[in-house]
Amino acid sequence: MSEHNKRDTMQERRDFLKAGAVMAGATAASGVLVYSVAHSRAPEEGASASKRWGMLIDTSKCGDGCNDCVTACNTENGLSGETGPQDSQYIRKLNIKDLRNGRVHELPMLCQHCEHPPCVDVCPTGASMRRADGIVLVDRHICIGCRYCMMACPYKARSFVHEPLTDQNPEVPRGKGCVESCTFCVQRVDRDEQPACVEACNAKGHQAMVFGDLKDPESAIAKALKSQASTEVRADLGLNTGVRYQGI
């Protein structure tokens, strides 16, 4: 066992040196690269509280009837795409109508990744959790499927898997008897990619969704939030959501 530990330590040292070499190479190569390397993290580093991932959605840019974010999410996470009461939906398009003046518009609704998530408060097993970087997740290993979190969520963001599943995406394990919801595509975020919905929205040219680090003053999302008005859905609950909206 001690030999094994020693090997692990050696391995970590090697990985660290390798990472250092890459970093040094990038510094020498170009200023742009330095920026991107400085923002990525090594696999052994883990999520850090120095970041908080967030999303800004401009509903005025959201296309009428466009469903690309939902489709991309379904593909990425291996969801069926059905919208029945027993089907999983991580992101939904909602039609909102102001009854006083008849104004109609659409917005995508997903897990709001609250700073004070009610789902985490009520979870009896600790399966519902908030990662250090603000992403709210369900640890399916210890979820018992009681669905308290689904009751507690003010955004109706969580779903329960009712039937056995097969052929899951290797990066997104999911199965019967567990609650699940949007993860901000944590598997993509951890390798410095954007969530699938944001990528699809940008690919369509709508640019309605901005994803980034709320704590980094240089990030596009932090700059936008500083310069433009935005709102939280149900701000009265004081949850400090990670997802903010404009135009609602």
Next chain:
Amino acid sequence: MAKLAGCLRAGLRLAVLAGVAALMAAPSSEAVAGVDLPKLERGKGEKCVEDTQFMRRNHMDLLKHQRDETMRKGIRTTRHSLKRCVECHASEKTGSVAASKEDFCAACHSYASVKLDCWDCHATRPGKKSAASPHVPSQVNGGGQ
């Protein structure tokens, strides 16, 4: 200390050998032989990330440790990740680690009669995307001894 452990190990080996010899010498050796051990398909990689004997005893602890690190802390090292196990050990025939009783995980677990819950949620087949991912090979090499 290491010397002492070495002596102990040597002693243990001798004892095991003596035991085996005693069994072979016994008249009822056919009955003792019991069921054949499961025949495992060799993984695609050159070598497992750990010693085979070590893995046989400890793979579940490694996986459980890794699952909590990855899931709760976001640590995504590949050395002991279930996904990497599947990529290497998926059967040539079925493309899976648990589709038939001869597949890598299923072979031992059905022999030992231990139910596996992993595959209720996790994919038993390697993904297409990760196989093509360029940064993976270097980490695999880094994971070898």
